[in-house]
Amino acid sequence: MPDATDPDATLMLRVKRGDRAAFEELVARYRQPVLSFVFRTLPDATEAEDLAQCVFVQVWKSAARYEPSAKFSTWLFTIARNLCLNEFRRRSRHPADSLDAPAHAGTDEPRGHSVEDRGAASPPDTLLRSELEAKVAEAVAALPENQRTALLLWQRDELAYEDIAKVLGCSLSAVKSLIHRARETLKARLKPYLLNGGWENE
C-alpha cells in the first residue's frame, strides 16, 4: 500500500492506471530536482536535459510495474542514477565522448558550470560569487560518483539516509560514510574559499 505521507506515491498509482494529468503533476514537481541531479553527473546542459527527459519517459514506461514499497522520490532518483550510470558506461566504451574531457574545451571554465547564476547581486559580488561557485562545482564534480550522489541527495534533495541507501543500493552506514568522506574532501579542497569566501548564513 502507498505511504499515506507520500502523496507522490498516490499520484504514481494514478499514473499506473494511465492518468496523464497525474503524470504531468509529477513531472512538474520533479523536473528541476531531476535535471539538477543529472546535470551534476553529466555536466552538459543539453545532454542533461535529454537524460532528464529519459528519466520521465522511463517513469511512464515503468508505471505498470510500480509498487509503492518506497518513497516515490527514492524510486525516481534510482531511475535517474541508473540512466546516468548507463550513460557513463556508454561513454567509457566510446572514449571520444569521455566525461574526462572538459565540457568547455579551450576555456578555463570548469565542468558543470555552463549555467548562470540568476541571483541578483552587484557586479563585484557576482564576480566573486561566480568564482567561488565555480570552485565548489569543480570540487563537487571531481568527487567519486557515489560520494557525489550521496552528498547531493542528502544536502540538496533532502533525502533521508535510508532513502539514499536504497538509491545507491548500499547500507545506511555506507551512506553516512560516503557523505562524511565527500564533505571532508570538499573541505580540504575548498578550505581557503570556505573561510574567506563570504558564505554568509542563509
Added chain:
Amino acid sequence: MNDTLFEALLALRQKRALTADEQSRLDGWLAAHPGDRTRWLEEIALSTALNRLPEPPVPSNFLARVWQDIEAEEKRGARASTEAGWRAWLRWPSLATQFACVVLLLATVAVVIVQGRRVRSHTQVAQSIEHIAAIASGPNVELLKDFEAISRLNQSAADVELLAAFERER
C-alpha cells in the same frame, strides 16, 4: 555537555536554521570550546556553498518533449513488435524447431527404408515362386492318366531278357 551536542547541532544546522534555544546552546559550546569555531564555520560554509550551486534552468517545453519522446517510444515499440512477429517466421529456426525437423527427417528416412524393404521382399517372393514354378513344372496330365495302372505293375524284377534283346538289336 559533550561532543555529541556539538555534532547534533551541526547536523541540525546542515539541514535547517537553528532555533533560538539551539543557537544559545551552540554559543555556549563555542565559548567553552573556541577550537571548534573554525570547524563550525567550515561546515556551515560548505553546506551553504552546496545549497547555492546554481541549478540548470528547465526548458519551458520540457513536458511537451517528454510526451513527444513517450509517443515516439510507443510507436517504435508497436512497430518493433510487428516486425518481430514477421522475423519470428523468417529467422533461423529455434533449437526446438531444429530438433523437431531432425526427428521428422529421421522418421521419414526410416519409413522409406522399411517400405523399400517390404517392396523388395514382395518382388523377391514373386520371383522365387516364378522360378520354382518353372523348375518344378509337373508332367503332362495325359502322361499321368495311366499312372495308377503303371504304379500297380510289379517292377521289383527287371525284364532282363527284354533289355538284352534291345541291346542286341542296337
